[in-house]
Amino acid sequence: xxxxxxxxxxxxxxxxxxxxxxxxxxxxxxxxxxxxxxxxxxxxxxxxxxxxxxxxxxxxxxxxxxxxxxxxxxxxxxxxxxxxxxxxxxxxxxxxxxxxxxxxxxxxxxxxxxxxxxxxxxxxxxxxxxxxxxxxxxxxxxxxxxxxxxxxxxxxxxxxxxxxxxxxxxxxxxxxxxxxxxxxxxxxxxxxxxxxxxxxxxxxxxxxxxxxxxxxxxxxxxxxxxxxxxxxxxxxxxxxxxxxxxxxxxxxxxxxxxxxxxxx
Amino acid sequence: xxxxxxxxxxxxxxxxxxxxxxxxxxxxxxxxxxxxxxxxxxxxxxxxxxxxxxxxxxxxxxxxxxxxxxxxxxxxxxxxxxxxxxxxxxxxxxxxxxxxxxxxxxxxxxxxxxxxxxxxxxxxxxxxxxxxxxxxxxxxxxxxxxxxxxxxxxxxxxxxxxxxxxxxxxxxxxxxxxxxxxxxxxxxxxxxxxxxxxxxxxxxxxxxxxxxxxxxxxxxxxxxxxxxxxxxxxxxxxxxxxxxxxxxxxxxxxxxxxxx
Numbered sequence: 129x130x131x132x133x134x135x136x137x138x139x140x141x142x143x144x145x146x147x148x149x150x151x152x153x154x155x156x157x158x159x160x161x162x163x164x165x166x167x168x169x170x171x172x173x174x175x176x177x178x179x180x181x182x183x184x185x186x187x188x189x190x191x192x193x194x195x196x197x198x199x200x201x202x203x204x205x206x207x208x209x210x211x212x213x214x215x216x217x218x219x220x221x222x223x224x225x226x227x228x229x230x231x232x233x234x235x236x237x238x239x240x241x242x243x244x245x246x247x248x249x250x251x252x253x254x255x256x257x258x259x260x261x262x263x264x265x266x267x268x269x270x271x272x273x274x275x276x277x278x279x280x281x282x283x284x285x286x287x288x289x290x291x292x293x294x295x296x297x298x299x300x301x302x303x304x305x306x307x308x309x310x311x312x313x314x315x316x317x318x319x320x321x322x323x324x325x326x327x328x329x330x331x332x333x334x335x336x337x338x339x340x341x342x343x344x345x346x347x348x349x350x351x352x353x354x355x356x357x358x359x360x361x362x363x364x365x366x367x368x369x370x371x372x373x374x375x376x377x378x379x380x381x382x383x384x385x386x387x388x389x390x391x392x
Numbered sequence: 393x394x395x396x397x398x399x400x401x402x403x404x405x406x407x408x409x410x411x412x413x414x415x416x417x418x419x420x421x422x423x424x425x426x427x428x429x430x431x432x433x434x435x436x437x438x439x440x441x442x443x444x445x446x447x448x449x450x451x452x453x454x455x456x457x458x459x460x461x462x463x464x465x466x467x468x469x470x471x472x473x474x475x476x477x478x479x480x481x482x483x484x485x486x487x488x489x490x491x492x493x494x495x496x497x498x499x500x501x502x503x504x505x506x507x508x509x510x511x512x513x514x515x516x517x518x519x520x521x522x523x524x525x526x527x528x529x530x531x532x533x534x535x536x537x538x539x540x541x542x543x544x545x546x547x548x549x550x551x552x553x554x555x556x557x558x559x560x561x562x563x564x565x566x567x568x569x570x571x572x573x574x575x576x577x578x579x580x581x582x583x584x585x586x587x588x589x590x591x592x593x594x595x596x597x598x599x600x601x602x603x604x605x606x607x608x609x610x611x612x613x614x615x616x617x618x619x620x621x622x623x624x625x626x627x628x629x630x631x632x633x634x635x636x637x638x639x640x641x642x643x644x645x646x647x648x649x650x651x652x
Contacts (some may be wrong), residue, residue, distance in 0.1 A: 289442075289468055290467040291480075293461040293539075294445075294484050304480070304483075308469070386471040386513045
């Protein structure tokens with residue numbers, strides 16, 4: 129509750145501080161514009177063109193169902209991976225044996241190309257939601273697992289001893305001593321996994337489903353419709369930026385307020 | 393009567409023995425200092441007394457109700473404000489939030505922390521402030537036994553004197569027993585009624601080799617008295633031997649040359 133209030137109160141100041149980010153994004157758009165003038169509209173349509181196509185897609189109502197389908201798959205796989213990855217990673221981190229055993233496995237999982245998982249998932253689950261959700265899950269899981277394991281491995285024994293001497297009960301040990309430390313490892317992993325989940329979801333849809341942004345991209349590719357392609361990409365990027373900068377980043381700032389002055 | 397009792401404790405890590413046949417007692421209200429060179433097992437002994445590790449052989453009995461510890465490093469939780477760090481022990485005891493904040497604030501102000509420092513995080517405060525907070529955290533739970541592991545060793549002499557005064561005032565008014573580890577002889581002379589000398593010559597396990605008592609009340613221990621007694625300690629053969637100092641032969645301690 130306190131966190132929610134701090135989040136809401138912090139939004140105006142936070143948005144104001146976002147001008148810098150806005151400026152750098154606009155520079156990217158300028159580069160895009162320049163590219164479209166050099167290479168022509170067929171290769172790279174102008175930003176205005178892409179935005180107009182996107183506006184049409186939204187106005188006609190065609191955009192929302194596709195975006196919702198992609199979001200549903202990406203976020204389901206994402207949620208599953210952060211829950212499983214965090215819990216298992218923390219458990220593995222608490223035991224030296226478990227972390228030594230799991231590290232090579234996780235490295236293999238990390239190194240396996242997502243497209244390979246997608247092919248397997250197609251064989252196992254066929255076309256449908258399960259394939260992109262599974263691919264997202266399996267691609268994000270090792271990332272979160274490693275972060276959680278690292279967090280648990282670096283717990284400070286000196287602080288633990290101090291807490292033991294002061295008779296800190298088990299539950300408070302978790303909330304006041306262990307979690308704040310672990311969260312600072314988990315949050316960056318969660319953020320990285322979020323970006324990953326959208327990419328993988330779109331890629332999986334391109335090959336496995338008949339709806340969602342990935343499927344829409346497949347259609348625009350077959351029509352050689354580069355404006356629509358850029359429109360879909362812009363839409364997904366906007367959603368990703370929205371979730372990351374409106375939800376995760378403020379949360380991270382609030383939770384890690386105690387670190388603030390270290391950086392500056 | 394409450395008392396801390398360590399009976400013939402021997403401590404091993406794997407095959408290496410770090411403490412052998414340690415016997416010591418700390419009675420209610422008594423202040424005892426453990427001095428000795430680095431690596432003689434002082435900190436291990438203190439950890440044993442704090443219950444952080446079980447002794448390999450021998451027994452440790454504490455009849456004290458509440459033990460608090462101040463460590464060599466402040467060991468503050470970096471994600472908690474100074475005030476919440478002071479109140480940590482109270483929170484562990486289940487004191488309601490309002491009451492523990494009030495109590496911690498009161499204690500902090502009395503210990504020379506400024507009101508606006510209390511909302512800051514540890515990394516925003518100086519080392520001296522952090523030590524003060526660690527001391528306040530220990531005082532906050534009203535312990536009847538305080539275990540101190542060189543808590544003042546990193547402070548300048550002014551700060552040290554100030555924190556010494558705070559400790560003496562607190563411990564004497566509340567009759568808190570103190571067991572402190574230090575390698576600063578002057579600190580030991582100033583703050584304790586009994587000094588136990590530990591020694592671990594050439595990687596042998598640490599043991600208590602000698603002890604001395606001071607009856608003079610803390611209030612009457614002025615600087616001259618402290619300097620004089622520290623100098624005497626330094627001239628004692630056992631002390632010189634334990635700290636690997638070369639023996640001295642001065643007119644009034646001439647006999648000690650042979651003892652060393």
